Amino acid sequence: AQTVTQSQPEMSVQEAETVTLSCTYDTSESDYYLFWYKQPPSRQMILVIRQEAYKQQNATENRFSVNFQKAAKSFSLKISDSQLGDAAMYFCAYKDNDMRFGAGTRLTVKP
């Protein structure tokens, strides 16, 4: 079965600075998708960004961007100009026919 690993249980960043959250995955598939979800204290799961495995270009959504290294099976999330509202749990997810999640990284943003 595919596995997703987030090796940073907690991260902290100063407001307006940049932080990178790590994610690695294991699969033998060639056609799959990767996602980052944000979970604020409200518990709602919010899609942050998605990446198609067949695309070499890294996805970007405003202040959020990814560094996708297919050969290394790595999919990190970079948050630029961090804001207080970015504080949340962040989950990395892998999807082919079905979706698997990592253990999550709790991000704290310091004013």
Place this chain on the structure above:
Amino acid sequence: EAQVTQNPRYLITVTGKKLTVTCSQNMNHEYMSWYRQDPGLGLRQIYYSMNVEVTDKGDVPEGYKVSRKEKRNFPLILESPSPNQTSLYFCASSSGQRGTEAFFGQGTRLTVV
């Protein structure tokens, strides 16, 4: 509005008392799944369904049952809940295409005493 609706949002029950957590989606999605979220473990898949009458076990299916009689509904059944099933549960749905995101319900906080 496109949404996944889970009920109840909070539930406290006693060991052994059967319960059902309902999940309904209005997006005509083929794929639905259940996850439990525990600290340090992330979201672990309990069961999933690729379409009506098609269900399969995820990573942690013991102690749970599901059914998919209609496309929109995917209830999670705990026949005899135990304290180790105390957790935060999420239902999710997505279309059959691989690239589409999963949409999540609001979560159900279950406590078994």
